[in-house]
Amino acid sequence: MDDRGLAYGDGLFETILVRDGVPLLWEAHMARLERGCRVLGMPLPDSRALACLPAEAGPGLCVLKLMLTRGSGGRGYLPPDAPTPRLRWQTAAFTPRPEHWRDGVRVRHCRLRLAIQPLLAGLKHLNRLENVLARSEWSDPDLAEGLLCDSEGRLVEATCMNLIWQRNGRLETPCLDGCGVAGTLRAVLLDRLPIVEVKAGPEIAADAEAIWLVNSVQGVWPVARLDDAKGVPLANWKIGTGHRRLQAEAHALLGYPVAFAR
Amino acid sequence: MDDRGLAYGDGLFETILVRDGVPLLWEAHMARLERGCRVLGMPLPDSRALACLPAEAGPGLCVLKLMLTRGSGGRGYLPPDAPTPRLRWQTAAFTPRPEHWRDGVRVRHCRLRLAIQPLLAGLKHLNRLENVLARSEWSDPDLAEGLLCDSEGRLVEATCMNLIWQRNGRLETPCLDGCGVAGTLRAVLLDRLPIVEVKAGPEIAADAEAIWLVNSVQGVWPVARLDDAKGVPLANWKIGTGHRRLQAEAHALLGYPVAFAR
Structure with a gap:
C-alpha cells in the first residue's frame, strides 16, 4: 500500500x-x-x-x-x-487479431476529452484513468477502438493505439506535445517513413484517404468504418492496396504478415 | 501487479x-x-x-x-x-503543526499548471502525478506549500490543501469544476460559512486581505508570506484576528485549538 x-x-x-x-x-x-x-x-x-x-x-x-x-x-x-x-x-x-489486419476495424469517436498536460505528454505513465473512462464508453465487441480528442478539440490517439492517416497522399499523425502516449511503433515508423506530426481536428478523420490504428503489440489495423460518439456512421473506407504499404512496413518490424489475400 | x-x-x-x-x-x-x-x-x-x-x-x-x-x-x-x-x-x-496554525506559513507559486479534466475534477483519485511533480518543485523545509494554477491560469489549490481567501471582506475559494481535489474541510466550511466559489487568477492571492490553506488533517494554516515560483517575495500578511475566525470555525470541527496567544 x-x-x-x-x-x-x-x-x-x-x-x-x-x-x-x-x-x-x-x-x-x-x-x-x-x-x-x-x-x-x-x-x-x-x-x-x-x-x-x-x-x-x-x-x-x-x-x-x-x-x-x-x-x-x-x-x-x-x-x-x-x-x-x-x-x-x-x-x-498473446494472440493477435488477423481479421483486424485483413478486414480493418470499426471505430468511434469517444465523448471524453483528454486533458492537456505537456509535462506528462507522450509518456506511458501509470495515471491512466482517462483511458479507463474512455474505454468504458462502449461495450459493443464490434467496435475495436475509440478515438480521442483533447480539450481543445484536436484528435490525439485511440484509447490504446496511435493514429496515422493519409491525406492528399501524405502520411500524418497527431502531434503529442499536449497529451497522449507516444507509442513505440509510431516512433519507429516516424523514423522510417515521411510521416508528419500535425495538429488537426476530428473532421480530418472523415477526410482521410486511409486511417490506421497502430501499436507495437497489435500491429496495424486499417480503419474500415468510423462512427460518431452515438454510433452514427461518419465514414467508410474500402481496405485495399492503399492501406497495405504502411501495414507491410510496420508488420515487417514486428514479424507479422505483410501481405493479405484480396 | x-x-x-x-x-x-x-x-x-x-x-x-x-x-x-x-x-x-x-x-x-x-x-x-x-x-x-x-x-x-x-x-x-x-x-x-x-x-x-x-x-x-x-x-x-x-x-x-x-x-x-x-x-x-x-x-x-x-x-x-x-x-x-x-x-x-x-x-x-499524526502530529500536527501548531506553529503553522499560530504563525502562519510561507508558500510559493508552482510552475506546473494543472490539466483541466472536468470528468475527474474534485475527486481524490489515484492519478496524482501532477501533485508529485508540483511537490517536487521545492525542497526548502521553510516552504510549507505550493499554489497551483490550471492550464488556463486560474488559481486552483495547493499541492495537498485547499485555498480560501478573504477579499473585500468576502470569503472566496476556487471553483473546482475543472481540476483539483475538493477537500472535505473545504466542503464542510462551504456548508457553514458564506464562502463563494470563484474563478480567479493568481494575482488574487496578493490582493487578498487574508489567505488560508485548509485540509481535514492539518486544519487551517494562515498564509504569512507568498513567493513566486523563483522564490521572490510577492506579498506578506500579518497573522491577526482577521485570520482567526475562519480558523476557529474549522478547528472546532477538528478538535484543534481555536485560540492562539498574541
Whole structure:
C-alpha cells in the first residue's frame, strides 16, 4: 500500500511484444522508459537486468509488461531524495487479431476529452484513468477502438493505439506535445517513413484517404468504418492496396504478415 | 501487479483524521468516496465495514488512509463488468503543526499548471502525478506549500490543501469544476460559512486581505508570506484576528485549538 505506484500512479509501464523470447522494438521501449524516468526524476533500472526479462517469456507470442514505480517512501506527494524504484514484470501469451489486419476495424469517436498536460505528454505513465473512462464508453465487441480528442478539440490517439492517416497522399499523425502516449511503433515508423506530426481536428478523420490504428503489440489495423460518439456512421473506407504499404512496413518490424489475400 | 489501482491509478483514496478512534468529518469523507465511486462506475464498499475502521487506530491523533481500487480484471483499460473493488487501509500516528496554525506559513507559486479534466475534477483519485511533480518543485523545509494554477491560469489549490481567501471582506475559494481535489474541510466550511466559489487568477492571492490553506488533517494554516515560483517575495500578511475566525470555525470541527496567544 505504500508503493508510490499504487498511491499516486507514480511510475511508468511498457507492454512489449516478445516472440520466442526475443523482444520486438526493444530499443524504442527502453528509450521511452528512459525518457519517462528523466521526466519523473527516477533512476532507470540496470539495462542488462531489463534485457534479461524477455527471455523469461515462453515460446511463441507473448506480451511482457514491465512496470517501474518510484517505490516506497517520501512524505506524502514529496518523493524521497534517493528513491529505490520497484520493477515488476509479467508475461502472458498473446494472440493477435488477423481479421483486424485483413478486414480493418470499426471505430468511434469517444465523448471524453483528454486533458492537456505537456509535462506528462507522450509518456506511458501509470495515471491512466482517462483511458479507463474512455474505454468504458462502449461495450459493443464490434467496435475495436475509440478515438480521442483533447480539450481543445484536436484528435490525439485511440484509447490504446496511435493514429496515422493519409491525406492528399501524405502520411500524418497527431502531434503529442499536449497529451497522449507516444507509442513505440509510431516512433519507429516516424523514423522510417515521411510521416508528419500535425495538429488537426476530428473532421480530418472523415477526410482521410486511409486511417490506421497502430501499436507495437497489435500491429496495424486499417480503419474500415468510423462512427460518431452515438454510433452514427461518419465514414467508410474500402481496405485495399492503399492501406497495405504502411501495414507491410510496420508488420515487417514486428514479424507479422505483410501481405493479405484480396 | 494486476490490481487496476496500480496498473492505471483506477481507484480512490481518503486520508481521515482520527482522534482516539473517532474519525473527524467522516460523513464528508464518505460522501466524496461515494461520489468518486459513482463517477468511476465502481460499487461502494459496505458502509458499516468502513465505519469500523477508524476504531482500529490507536489512542491519540492518527491518520487513517483508505484506498479503494477497482480490483483486478477487465481487458486492458476496459474495466470488468462486475468489478470487485479492493479496499486497503492503514493508520499512522499524526502530529500536527501548531506553529503553522499560530504563525502562519510561507508558500510559493508552482510552475506546473494543472490539466483541466472536468470528468475527474474534485475527486481524490489515484492519478496524482501532477501533485508529485508540483511537490517536487521545492525542497526548502521553510516552504510549507505550493499554489497551483490550471492550464488556463486560474488559481486552483495547493499541492495537498485547499485555498480560501478573504477579499473585500468576502470569503472566496476556487471553483473546482475543472481540476483539483475538493477537500472535505473545504466542503464542510462551504456548508457553514458564506464562502463563494470563484474563478480567479493568481494575482488574487496578493490582493487578498487574508489567505488560508485548509485540509481535514492539518486544519487551517494562515498564509504569512507568498513567493513566486523563483522564490521572490510577492506579498506578506500579518497573522491577526482577521485570520482567526475562519480558523476557529474549522478547528472546532477538528478538535484543534481555536485560540492562539498574541
